[in-house]
Amino acid sequence: MRFRPRSGTSLVELVVAMVSLALLAAITAAFFRVQTHVATVVSGRSESLDAIRTVVGLADRELRFLAPGDFAAAADSVALRAFRGAGVVCDTARGEANVRYIGIRDPDPTKDSLLVADSSALVVGLMASRVAAPSACSLRPGEQALSLRAAHGLVPGTSIVVFERGVYLFAAGAFRYRRGRSGRQPVTAEVFDDATSGFVADPPGAGGGSVRVRLGRSTDRPADVGGSAWPVDVRVSQPNGDTLEVHP
Amino acid sequence: MTVRRPGFSLIEVIVAAVLLSVAILSVAAGGAAALRTMARAERELVALVAGSAVLDSLAHRPAVGNGLAVRGDYTVHWSAIDTAGLVRIVVSVRDPADPAVTLVELAVLAAEPPPPLLAP
Numbered sequence: 001m002r003f004r005p006r007s008g009t010s011l012v013e014l015v016v017a018m019v020s021l022a023l024l025a026a027i028t029a030a031f032f033r034v035q036t037h038v039a040t041v042v043s044g045r046s047e048s049l050d051a052i053r054t055v056v057g058l059a060d061r062e063l064r065f066l067a068p069g070d071f072a073a074a075a076d077s078v079a080l081r082a083f084r085g086a087g088v089v090c091d092t093a094r095g096e097a098n099v100r101y102i103g104i105r106d107p108d109p110t111k112d113s114l115l116v117a118d119s120s121a122l123v124v125g126l127m128a129s130r131v132a133a134p135s136a137c138s139l140r141p142g143e144q145a146l147s148l149r150a151a152h153g154l155v156p157g158t159s160i161v162v163f164e165r166g167v168y169l170f171a172a173g174a175f176r177y178r179r180g181r182s183g184r185q186p187v188t189a190e191v192f193d194d195a196t197s198g199f200v201a202d203p204p205g206a207g208g209g210s211v212r213v214r215l216g217r218s219t220d221r222p223a224d225v226g227g228s229a230w231p232v233d234v235r236v237s238q239p240n241g242d243t244l245e246v247h248p
Numbered sequence: 249m250t251v252r253r254p255g256f257s258l259i260e261v262i263v264a265a266v267l268l269s270v271a272i273l274s275v276a277a278g279g280a281a282a283l284r285t286m287a288r289a290e291r292e293l294v295a296l297v298a299g300s301a302v303l304d305s306l307a308h309r310p311a312v313g314n315g316l317a318v319r320g321d322y323t324v325h326w327s328a329i330d331t332a333g334l335v336r337i338v339v340s341v342r343d344p345a346d347p348a349v350t351l352v353e354l355a356v357l358a359a360e361p362p363p364p365l366l367a368p
């Protein structure tokens with residue numbers, strides 16, 4: 001009898017193919033599991049770094065030029081006058097003051113107050129603000145003319161500082177900013193530990209001190225996802241502040 | 249007489265397996281490189297924060313000389329050169345994982361402390 005080749009696969013071929021397929025599937029699954037973990041770790045660490053950079057930038061911008069009376073630091077928060085701009089009164093008319101103004105944003109009567117930068121150091125409410133004709137003041141480059149109505153009369157030649165009262169705090173894992181008594185806006189992702197993150201104000205010296213911000217890693221995040229940069233101590237010296245960081 | 253059977257030859261299978269391995273290893277190497285880059289970025293950021301804090305405090309001193317300060321795993325070195333009434337302070341932070349590598353170098357020209365912005 002003559003052997004007649006049959007079409008299809010033999011049992012051995014089938015078993016080899018199935019084992020190969022299983023092996024390939026196992027390797028692929030492990031590979032994707034590892035890659036997913038790597039992506040999670042990289043994403044989490046990137047989020048942490050972004051949050052740290054944000055706090056470092058904000059601390060430098062908001063805390064550096066504060067005088068001792070401009071802020072109060074508690075363990076988990078710092079209340080401050082967040083300066084938004086400054087100006088000089090050019091003239092006054094009909095209860096409004098024309099001001100040469102320069103700032104990081106325009107004055108907002110719903111948020112801002114004015115600090116009169118003379119020996120009185122008065123804090124007065126800002127009632128109205130509108131853009132004035134450029135001819136209202138002799139402007140220098142970068143300045144704009146504004147017409148301000150304040151709760152207290154402003155005298156020509158007086159310097160004013162525009163500020164809003166706010167609180168930076170750590171709550172629910174995020175660095176947040178609260179203006180006045182309302183709102184609790186997150187500024188960063190929820191990557192911090194409320195218990196180990198906070199503020200310390202060094203005692204003021206001749207005109208200023210320094211503020212330290214400690215950033216602790218959220219314990220909700222695995223260590224490899226949270227990153228290895230923790231804890232981070234940010235220190236901002238204010239003008240004429242004590243130099244407490246190093247003692248050469 | 250040679251009978252040609254349908255299917256892949258051994259050479260074809262080996263070439264396919266090698267190509268697949270190269271592709272998988274490339275992707276895996278990309279992930280490892282991302283982790284290394286991230287770790288380096290973390291070290292640089294912490295070094296920057298530590299260096300800035302030290303530089304910040306030195307900038308208010310009239311004469312700081314040379315020195316070092318230890319901040320956790322990071323050693324911050326500084327030197328000061330007096331030039332024409334101004335002091336150029338240079339702060340550098342080495343990589344704790346490889347001390348031969350300077351992670352951050354910062355410099356500032358410092359003068360005598362300015363008067364307070366507002367009278368207290």
